[in-house]
Amino acid sequence: MGSSAADRSPRTVIDVLLSEYPFPGFLEPVRQRAAEFERAHPEYQVVIRGCYYEDLPTQVSTEALAGKPPTIASYYSGASQQAIDTVTADGRPVFTPVAGQIGDRTEILGEPVILDDLVDACRDFYRIGGEIAAVPLTLSTMLLYTNTAMLHAAGIDTVPSTWDELSAACAAVARLDGGPAHAITWPIDGKLFQQAVALQGGLFLDNENGHAARATTVDLTSAEVMAYVEWWRELAQRGQYVYTGKFEDWLGNGAAFAEQRVAFRVDSSFAINFMSGDPAEPHVTVSMLPYNGRTAPAGNWIGGDAMWLADGLDPVTRDGALAFMQYLNSPRNAAEWHKASGSTPVTKGAAAVLETEGWFAAHPVHRVATGQLERTDRSPGSSVPVFPGSHGIQTAIMAAMEDVVVRGADPLARFTRATAEAQKALDHYNATCLGEGPRDPGWLVVGT
Structure with a gap:
């Protein structure tokens, strides 16, 4: 044929x-x-x-x-x-x-x-x-994972929807007899800063967060960034937030939640397929990520x-x-x-x-x-940045937050220094990609 x-x-x-x-x-x-x-x-x-x-x-x-x-x-x-x-x-x-x-x-x-x-x-x-x-x-995007059995034992029937409500819930969990040593965990990771700032409608970069044109300046000391840093620091100072000691440690934070060493965990929506909705885990629920109650939620990390x-x-x-x-x-x-x-x-x-x-x-x-x-x-701030030199900027953010949480650094002073470090990374990336001749291979490193 x-x-x-x-x-x-x-x-x-x-x-x-x-x-x-x-x-x-x-x-x-x-x-x-x-x-x-x-x-x-x-x-x-x-x-x-x-x-x-x-x-x-x-x-x-x-x-x-x-x-x-x-x-x-x-x-x-x-x-x-x-x-x-x-x-x-x-x-x-x-x-x-x-x-x-x-x-x-x-x-x-x-x-x-x-x-x-x-x-x-x-x-x-x-x-x-x-x-x-x-x-x-x-x-x-980023969501809140909650052990509702612990939450109900602490006398709370509703999953928190704002930072203040989450802080109060963490305090209640911390008072439980025989409860976990800490209440909440998430990694030190630049994605979470993007989520927190987008929720507040804030900007990291000029040119509408890099969407209108290539970004040339970065600011890590905005009111939105500092509000998140201060809230996070307070949780850590009260012993309610636990840091595993490693940047971007999603596995470590997942283990802390799965082993019921904390009541709350922030994680990607992809984690739903692996830890929630399973009949064997009826105590786990997933909800929208709490936001700064002083402003209406504006956007999300993508x-x-x-x-x-x-x-x-x-x-x-x-x-x-x-x-x-x-x-x-x-x-x-x-x-x-x-x-x-x-x-x-x-x-x-x-x-x-x-x-x-x-x-x-x-x-x-x-x-x-x-x-x-x-x-x-x-709004422009509702959409997270298109970062030039994302790895360098994210590294500056994470190192600064670790210094605040672990070493008691002053938030504004430390993030002012981080802004200078991030700006240097952004300038270097732009010069590399817009310049003549061979590029510094660092421009290809993916910042998460």
């Missing part, structure tokens, strides 16, 4: 390099969607490759300098500026904003365009330089990653890549991706599917992150 003309024609390859995370089989559902897309569009071959998210910027830069950049690459949200700054051997940007390539089209190769359906918080974060730069694939489109593609490859991005985020596919990965739905359509089919009713903890991300006033 003879082959059809389509079978004899060479297929257009879409080379997709995606961030890998330490979750078993994380990208397998995406590979399944790629196979489905190929069946619907047999003129294309979608090649899915994985790369650990912290290594991906280096991998893409290496391939781009060799003249073989991927068609699509998914960068961790905190590495968005690195995506923008990745260049070819002749200095041209590797990626182009997806909104400009989509234009006013409502579908591409029959796949409906989902940009207008993105949840507002996601849409706002990836609006960089006036247009949506990338299409989100995964999404997360985690996860987004797909960036290579510039200079021929129209056939470009449209195939754009169509695949839309296909991954169709309401049904995005809903299934949420179930498989724990990623918060990136579109309103996906959330509606999960609501309509009863998934959220059966798994209410999974609705929490969606509800929290809807809590945004869409």
